Amino acid sequence: MAVGVLPGQVSGWPPKFDLDSDTESTSPSLYTPPSPLHSVNGPSSFCRPFFWEIIPLCDLYSIAHIILLPSSLRLSYSPLPQRNGASSANRQRPHSEAQSRFIDALTNIGLGPCNWKTAGVSVFTAILPSTDGYVSRADFLRLRLQDSPFAISKIQECVDPLKKYTACRLSSASANSEDGLAALIEQAAGVIQWADLEASVSILDLQRYLLGLTHELRDRLNNAPWLTPHPIARKRVALIRGRPNLTAGGPVYRAAKALGLDLVIIDDEGHWLQADTDDNRMHREGFLATDMAEDSGTVDRIIASITRYPLPIHGVFTLSDNFFVTTARVAQALHLPTNPISAFETSVDKYRSRLLQDAPGQTARVSSVDELNTLLLSSHFTPTFPLIVKPTKGWSSECVSKVSSPSDLALAVAKATARHGSAAVIEPFFDGPEIDANFVLLDGEVLFFEVADEPPCQGDRRDASVDDTFSPEALTLPSALPAGEQAVVRETLRELLVQVGFCTGVFHVEARVVNTGCEYREVTEGVVDLVARMPRDPDVGGDNSKAACKLIEINARPPGYRVSVPSRHTYGVDFFAAHMLAAVGDVERLRLAARSFDHACEGRTRGAQYWSRLVYVPAPKEGVVKWNSGLSPCEALKRRRPDLKDKIVVAVDYCVPGERIALYTDGARTYVAHLLVCSRASRREAIEAGEEVLRAFSIDVEGDNEGRVV
Incomplete structure (x- = not known):
């Protein structure tokens, strides 16, 4: 470990130690009772670094750990040679008369002495990208450090989105002074102030703590560039249908700001973001009041609003399922990036999307109970119970019913056709664990993929009635499905997405895995989880078919704002950022946005931090x-x-x-x-x-x- 010691420092700091030696019980403490040397000038806020190291973390970054002594050990005099001919008599002046560039550098970024405990050991880490480049996302460090196992007091990101960053060229030797450390802080892309350690921490524990910090930072930053080598053009993106409130929209608005995307909202007159207030301007650049009634003129009205806007709009997107097709038509008419309109038309029609994996006679669509009765008299549909009945147009498991007997079929169809005025689709019920599969695609290439497990809900029960719902109750990440079965899910669903016409963007796909080697079972009292299936009695026989993935529905958008939360926190991937970057055709930053953490732990999918x-x-x-x-x-x-x-x-x-x-x-x-x-x-x-x-x-x-x- 590279160690830096400032001239004039307390004698013996830092002491030599060997991580492999068994000295923990006798390791010296960072705190000792004040000696005459320590208290000559009384307590002082003037603080000198006593230890630092510059570490090449990975190809993308170096880091610098800097440790500051507790106030009882901080020297009240300046140990550095004075510049510009100042006399040596000034070298023992209290801080009130002396100046420290290093402390000024920390203060200038909001991490100065007012943030330090008087009796704690303060630890800072400067993040130093290895090459020059342009800032892809201003809050990148906060995103990558969320839920760190090491407590954080404050993160200061010192860069603006889209701006050029020049890499720090300082070496350990050149940083061997307060001026050198100040220059390092000033050139860092970001600085982390970790929660103060107790003054009684041992040297060995401090060493282990720093090693832990280094390993954790490597897992979070190893494969995740903060910078792109090419200049980033500032772009403007329009959200068609603003979110209903700040809780649902906050992740979108914050991501746009961090990416340097100017966000314009298109929605009805009276939307909460319309008023030109300071608060609203924090979330969007402009608001285009537009009649959003879903009729034949919707597309033209939205295009007219965009055309009237005085600044260019480079992409459009929506998070509202009933506006997918409309948004694609707007994008196509304005020659903006989009997937084919036909792909969205298939995804929003649950009957058409079901036919992607259909077998003859398994699936039907009816617009009324009378049409159902006519269908049942024909030979074109041979229902096998249990069945699923749901609206062809709908979301959030609305009016989805499990039908276990012919007598309940009409009731389920009546419920489904009453929602959104759409027809009902009748399809097989696939008996197997339900999953959410989330993709980030670029020209059909999978940039990121994850599987999340949905435990059984009301509708999964064997005795479920038409009144029981498929509303989700929980979601668990990473999936407990075997790696081989997750690979089947990935390939099956990716092929279906590409087959439909989807090539680039974020896709939230719901599916079930049949013939899986897993089952939901009570593992401890009151706790049900997806575990390996109990061995079958060879005399009984059973289905030895290979596991297969059966599509439920395609959502050509990120998961909903609450279902996006576990992905962002578990893997570090912000689906809303990726969605907007795809909408403006920013391919380079889309790749960067899809990089998960690099954590590797037995039992977890690589990239999941927990x-x-x-x-x-x-x-x-x-x-x-x-x-x-x-x-x-x-x-x-x-x-x-x-x-x-x-x-x-x-x-x-x-x-x-x-x-x-x-x-x-x-x-x-x-x-x-x-x-x-x-x-x-x-x-x-x-x-x-x-x-x-x-x-x-x-x-x-x-x-x-x-x-x-x-």
Whole structure:
């Protein structure tokens, strides 16, 4: 380890040590009672680095760890030679009279002495890209360091999006002074201030801590360029249909700002982002009020709004399923990047997308119960129960029914055709674990792929009725499916996407895996997980077919804002950023945005920093929400259960006091919150934590009955 020591430093720092030696119990402490040398001038805020190292982290980055002593060990005099002919008598002046370029450099980026504890060991890491380049994303470091196992006090990113960064050329030798370290801080692309260590930390523990930091940073930065070698043109992208609120739209708006994309919102008059306020200008550049009624003139009205905008728009995108085709038509008419209109037309029609894997007589489409009765009298459809009935146009598992007997078929069709005024598709029920498969594609090449497991929901039960829903209850990452089966999922679904016509963008695909070697089973009391299937009795026989992937639906967009959360946190991939970059045709940055972490751990998919469990909290009953404690339900949970707080990565409440909620919304379960929990120990621990969070969550709802713990 390269060690730097400043002249005039406390004698013996840093001491020599050997990581392989068994000296932990007798390792010296960083804190010793103040000696006359330490207290000659009394306590002082003037601080000298006593230890640093510059490490080539990987091909892309070097890092510099810098450690500052506790205030009781910080020298109150300047040990550096004075410049410009200053006399040596000035070298012992208190900080109030002396100046430190190094401390000024930290202060200038918001990490100065006011952020340090008086009795702690302060640790800073400067991130130094190895080559010159243009900044692909301003908050790149925050994204890559989210949920670090090492506590962080503050991250300061010192670069702006699209701007050129010139690599730091300093060596360990040239940094061997306060001026040199100041120059290093000033040239860093970002600086991390880690949570202060106790002054009593041993030298050996400090060494191990720094090694841990280095390994963790390598896993997070190793394959992820912050810079692109080519200048990045500033572009403008239009979001067709702004999000309904800041909770749902925040990840989109923040990503656009970090990428240096100017965001324009196209939506109806009266949308919450329309008003030209300071708050709204933080989220978007402009707002184009447009009649968004879904009729034959929608495309023309949107094109007219874009044409009237005084600045060029380089791409359009949407996150609203019912505007996919409209957005593609707008893009094609304006010669902007898009996938074929026909691809979107197939993806939004669940009957057409089901036919991609259909066998004769398995799938049908009807517009009414009368049409169903006519179909059943023909020889073209031979239903095999159980079946799935759902609207051909719909989302969020709305009005999706499992039908186990002919007597319930008409009821399911009536429910499906009543939603969105669309026909109903009748298709086989595939018995196997349901998964979410997320892709980032570029010209058909898979840049990123992940599988998430959806545990069984109401509709998966063998005795499920038409009234039971397929609303998701949780999501677990990474998948427990064997690597071979995940490869089958990847290839099957990628081929279907390309077959439909999708080549570039972000795609959220729902599917089931049949003939899998896994099954959901109770592994501990109250905990169900996807595990290896119990060995079959050879005398009984069984299906020895190979595992296969059966498509449920294609969503030509990122997962919804809450389902994108576990991917962003587990893998470090921001689907909303990738979606917008694809929309403006920024191929180079699209590749960069699709780089996952580089963590490798037995039992986890490479790139996942931990196991995570997304928990959806359903409404316990109908009524009016109250915050009787004065805190939101998620905040109240963390205060009430500090043992769970450290496992909760994200917690989002959906309801506010006085809001009326129902058990079901548009035929799907109503949720009041979602929480993401994680474990670096095991998948089972993540699932157990999620179940405990669900049991402990409480929301006050005034209705016919008393509110209860969900």
